Amino acid sequence: MTAGRTNSRDKILDAAEEIVRERGATALTMDALAHMTGVGKGGVLYHFKLKVDLHKAMLERHCQRWETQLKEDASQRGNDDYAWLESFVDFGIHKQEIGEKSAVSIIAAAAEKPALLEPLRRTYARRLKRALAHADDPYLVAIILLAIDGLTFFSGISAPQVDDAMRERIFRRMQLLIEDMKSRQKDEQAP
Amino acid sequence: MTVRVNARDKILDAAELIVRERGATAITMDALAYMTGVGKGGVLYHFKLKSDLYRAMLERYTDRLMEPLHLDASKASENKYEWLEHFVDFCLHKDELAMTSAISIIAAASESPELLEPLRKTYKKRLDRAITNMPDPEMVAIIMLALDGLITFSTISAPPIDDSMREGIYNRMIDLIQDMKKLDADSKKQKK
Numbered sequence: 001m002t003a004g005r006t007n008s009r010d011k012i013l014d015a016a017e018e019i020v021r022e023r024g025a026t027a028l029t030m031d032a033l034a035h036m037t038g039v040g041k042g043g044v045l046y047h048f049k050l051k052v053d054l055h056k057a058m059l060e061r062h063c064q065r066w067e068t069q070l071k072e073d074a075s076q077r078g079n080d081d082y083a084w085l086e087s088f089v090d091f092g093i094h095k096q097e098i099g100e101k102s103a104v105s106i107i108a109a110a111a112e113k114p115a116l117l118e119p120l121r122r123t124y125a126r127r128l129k130r131a132l133a134h135a136d137d138p139y140l141v142a143i144i145l146l147a148i149d150g151l152t153f154f155s156g157i158s159a160p161q162v163d164d165a166m167r168e169r170i171f172r173r174m175q176l177l178i179e180d181m182k183s184r185q186k187d188e189q190a191p
Numbered sequence: 192m193t194v195r196v197n198a199r200d201k202i203l204d205a206a207e208l209i210v211r212e213r214g215a216t217a218i219t220m221d222a223l224a225y226m227t228g229v230g231k232g233g234v235l236y237h238f239k240l241k242s243d244l245y246r247a248m249l250e251r252y253t254d255r256l257m258e259p260l261h262l263d264a265s266k267a268s269e270n271k272y273e274w275l276e277h278f279v280d281f282c283l284h285k286d287e288l289a290m291t292s293a294i295s296i297i298a299a300a301s302e303s304p305e306l307l308e309p310l311r312k313t314y315k316k317r318l319d320r321a322i323t324n325m326p327d328p329e330m331v332a333i334i335m336l337a338l339d340g341l342i343t344f345s346t347i348s349a350p351p352i353d354d355s356m357r358e359g360i361y362n363r364m365i366d367l368i369q370d371m372k373k374l375d376a377d378s379k380k381q382k383k
Contacts, residue, residue: 024302026215111215111298124344128352139363142356143337150340154314157297159307161314161339162332170336173329 009047011037013061016054020104025111055116058105063123066091066098081134082182085141088131089178092148093171096155103156124149136188137181144174199237199247201227206248207296215299218244245300246309252296253313272372275321275331276365282338283361293343314339326375334364 015036019028030051034041048054070087077083091098109116131145132138147170154161162170205226209218218241224231238244258281300306321335322328341352341360352360 020301024300025298026302106294107298107301110294111210111301113214114211114295117294121344128356137363139356139359140367142352142360143333143363143367146338146340146344146360147333147336148340149344150336150338153343154339157301157307158304159311159314161318161336166329166332169329170332173327173333177333 008037008039008043009057012039012044012047012054013058016058016108017101017104020108021100025108028108028112051112052116055105055109055112056119059109059116059120062102062105063120066102067123069098080182081185082178085131085144086175086178088127089144089148089171089174092152093167093174096152099152100156103153106153107157135181136185140177140181144177147174198227198229198233202229202234202237202244203247203251206244206299210248210295210299215295218299242303242306245296245302246306248296249300249306250309252293253309256313257317271324272368272375275334275368278321279334279338279361279364279368282342283357283364325371326378327371330367330371334367337364 012033015033016028019032019036030041030044030048033044033054037044048057070084070091073087073091074083077086106117106120109120128142128145131141135141151161151167151170160167202223205223206218209222209226220231220234220241223234223244227234238247297307297310300310318332318335322331325331337360341357
């Protein structure tokens with residue numbers, strides 16, 4: 001695998017995200033990609049034989065980036081039981097470009113073939129399981145996770161439910177909820 | 192006239208079924224004509240352009256999202272907490288909402304940003320309605336956003352959340368609302 005190949009693969013994926021963001025999920029075609037990237041249709045087909053391969057790669061790349069960054073951020077926070085949740089909330093509220101890219105790959109896959117979203121469902125289920133593993137108040141954790149999912153998806157498609165000021169207030173409210181859960185946990189662990 | 196209205200709904204039902212099972216790229220006027228039996232002329236009579244169809248699908252979906260706002264409007268205005276509970280119940284227990292396949296409809300409409308305008312407006316109206324006069328508006332917003340996340344992602348072929356998790360979330364949300372209500376009542380008592 002040469003660097004050149006890796007780069008053109010990423011270039012195609014970047015172009016695919018841009019097409020969906022600017023012209024919608026139904027505008028994503030192999031021809032449009034070939035035209036935009038300049039790698040030619042043969043080049044696009046070399047990396048992605050079928051359109052479903054392209055969609056899988058878009059979703060996978062996005063999920064991997066997100067998971068890697070979350071893991072790094074959580075370990076910097078000390079990796080305690082709530083570190084991952086804190087990172088997730090912080091990213092969801094403040095890294096809007098992540099939400100945008102995720103929404104774009106989700107709607108692209110949904111427009112092509114809804115069954116393509118199956119791996120994403122598994123990622124979400126895994127994420128939820130991990131967040132709930134040590135939580136004393138698992139349903140509140142689930143509510144926070146779902147709220148972030150709802151917020152990032154709709155901001156990602158430029159239909160945010162709340163404005164930026166409210167977004168920040170929601171962030172602080174979530175931090176408070178997590179702080180409460182943490183201090184309750186400490187109280188329980190205290191002798 | 193009623194015949195026309197029914198045909199229109201029939202076409203929209205068929206379009207939803209197609210996006211849910213095969214995705215927006217599978218929607219063609221031919222497929223709709225074949226599935227509904229209204230003929231291609233019938234489909235084109237109701238929806239000249241695909242964007243007209245997408246707009247109508249999204250409108251029908253946002254109407255459904257707004258449904259709890261109209262239900263018992265008189266009663267709900269008396270008690271904002273009851274309204275919120277009602278809303279949570281509606282979102283978590285009405286299967287037909289999940290069946291509308293929000294993600295797929297949004298995907299279909301993504302070809303043009305202005306198609307999503309009614310959705311944007313609906314969200315704003317709904318959230319404003321929910322947080323007005325609430326002492327803890329951020330908590331209310333968190334509940335509303337979580338419901339959006341849940342509804343949207345439960346339309347992915349199989350939801351990441353099973354029924355017992357869904358009930359747990361439901362009960363926890365009702366608890367949160369009851370807590371807010373109690374705090375609100377207590378602080379009013381103190382003022383007196």
